[in-house]
Amino acid sequence: MSRYNAHVTEPKWQAKWQELQVFKAERDENRPKYYVLEMFPYPSGKLHIGHVRNYTMGDLVARYKSAKGFNVFHPMGWDAFGMPAENAAMANNTHPGKWTYQNIAEMKKQFAALGLSLDWSHEFATCDVEYYGQQQALFLDMLDAGLAYRKNASVNWDPVDMTVLANEQVIDGRGWRSGAEVERKELTQWFFKISDYADDLLEALDGLENWPDKVKLMQANWIGKSKGLQFSFKTIGAPEGFDKLEVYTTRPDTLFGASFAGISADHPLAKALESNPEVAAFTAECRRTGTSAEALEKAEKLGFDTGIKVVHPFDSSIELPVYIANFILMDYGTGAIFGCPAHDQRDLDFARKYGLDVTAVVSPDGEDFSVEHEAFTDPGILINSDFMNGMDIEAAKTAAIKRIEAADMGQGKTVFRLRDWGISRQRYWGCPIPVVHCPSCGVVPEKKENLPIELPEDINFDKPGNPLDRHPSWRNTTCPSCGGNALRETDTMDTFVDSSWYYARFTSSNADTPTNMADADYWMNVDQYIGGVEHAILHLLYSRFFARAMVKTGHLPARCIEPFNALFNQGMVCHETYSTKDKNGRDVWHAPDEITPDDEGYKLVKTGEKVTVGPSIKMSKSKRNVIDPVEQIEQFGADTARWFVLSDSPPERDVEWTTSGAEAAWKHLQRIWRLADEIADEHRNDEDITLTKAMHRAIKDVTEGYEGFAFNKSIAKLYEFTAAIAKSKGDRRAAMRSMALLMQPITPHLAEECWQRLGGEGLAVNAPFPEADPAMLVEDTVTLPIQINGKRRAEISVSKDAGKEEVEKLALSHDAVIRALNGGHPKKLIVVPGRIINVVI
């Protein structure tokens, strides 16, 4: 009997697939296409076990769909721009490009060992000049279409690294790298006008039937649509030019409960008042806490009474004080509000602190009502509100808006939380923004024929800041408009731009325009997109925006505004943690290969010290609970790793990597090989009908698991089917061949080997997926449980065609039922054909 040697077999079949170009996708109008895409990786240089799970799932789908007759497109590339390359360049005195391409080469080798059904002929890295040059063309078209623009914006500025930081790179108010206190700085930045599509991006979520509800909900919350009223108060005692104060509210129904007006510390009116040193001190304080994380700790509501008053829009005899308040955001609505303490918790906290009136204007039942320390935000009936008295909230909102509009003081308005996407980054390793700053013409877009604007190679990171800023020969250029001396834009694009359209570029990765319409038209949309839920908002929202922008600029067909037909978020791979304590009682973490089992639990291999086993959590370097997939593949082969990452948990949930589980997977695959090997030499002629039925049952169940992203259930069925084959005394060849084809999407190498050994025709990867014969799924007899008063007491075996009456008769004549009836008659008898019998006594 031969032993299965993955180290020989796996490279052999990988070479065969490559030789025969099995995974190369060609347009073919006669077959339905299927585009499978996994979120492409950042080329860190090291394959992570999470990649194995992600890409195995995509590969399963690709191979399964291909076996089902689809023309499958399954490309791969590299999300290759970004900070880590610059950090590595600084640390190792190398070039970011050199570092990145070395990593890509290294990672590609590791990918190859997994045996993925990828069409590498469409491969690109986003740092390839061919890619980012087309991205620049896209940018120019978007500029033309009014989707890109420049404006002043306040950003997180790291004064040591001299760069802008994204919000998530600011930790406790300090730069994640330099540790320097981050400043708010006003800079002129490039933006994409994603807000133009806010409503569309929200509405279209409903049409994404095969997206997780969770992701759709997160996007909807992020877009944050609210309907309300924007109107202006007349002011009393305000500086020149501020005779009106614009506010926004979603609760115009509560206007008669207003007891103050509030403005943000960044509001122009607040700034105008800063000549008063007290105001300046207060606004400075607000801005400081506004940027730091401590502000989130239930920051106390603080206000500063400006002495200015505003006049109530419905009753000019009412005057309200205007406060500068620390809880009002400048970039939402108008940066100014009216406060209605009775029906808003923040306003109530504020009012109690500063002794302002609290008048309830909505009551649960329309009766008199008052509020103490908890704002009333439930539905109710308007009181104390003049013309709105007696109305419900919705009617009152409509009435208030109508009245304001009639008086020409404002109008109903919809506001979004979603803001335009700032894409400028003061960094080298990104896509240069293709514009020129000309002293006479201003900001001038580069001409398309001058693209690509390539990053210069001769740069260094000796000094902080962007090397492009201090590279005169690159920076100095001529104006595309007047031909005079001009300076290049030195900002590069946010790396999220790169990943917002790569799925479209894959369809025609060598085109000399961003896409080729014929290819895009054939391959788009992505039929199944697979990746981590951490990209639920930004990457997916940006991609949805980009698809719209590409439709508008003529780079995608109109039907592609939603580029991903189906989305699946896979769970993470977790592992137990192992720790001991050091002299100071602090945890010291140990890698899985540093420990060994002892009598009860684990000890350190080196010292024999007892190890505390912690819960299974996301693999991380700091906790050292990391499993290296390359080592796993060296030990057991890729098929074992592929089988195991899918076997234990549903794909959307986290899976725990255990040594025993990986070994069990390996043992099972060995067993499959032994069976195939044995059966290949077997000469049995008698059909085992039980096995044939088990085969069709397995085909049906495994297929359902693949279709429904329940891969763990498919694997359970494969285990059952294996047991059925092992047990059978009849001809097992057909069953084992089906087994090979059923396993092919998960363990493609072993499947090929078994297929070949069993005399299968051609390659398993090219064989059609087995189809279950419905006739073979029907059992002649079924076992029906008998319940007495809803509790299972017995079971009977009946023919599948047994009529209801026959079943009833059989049930009533069963010993257990006779005993329970004790001579009496059942009150009720429920027979669900093929399911259950319930005797109610």
Place this chain on the structure above:
RNA sequence: GCGGGCGUGAUGGAAUGGUAGACAUAAGAGACUUAAAAUCUCUGGGCCCUAGGCCGUGUGGGUUCGAGUCCCACCGCCCGCACCA
């Protein structure tokens, strides 16, 4: 605080409102072996008066002939957002 999800054996997990615990791991027993490894077989929620019965899917109610599944309340855990007017 708001929004969402989830609570099932020692563990990961199965279960169109219809036999709870498929499949796998850990554990235990046995077969083969001089022995080990490998392989194979069996046991595997708890309890009791053990030919049988009682209890059991976070807790308490409800709907139903029948609830892990549906409804209400509570408890616990996880994730997302975070002063969004």
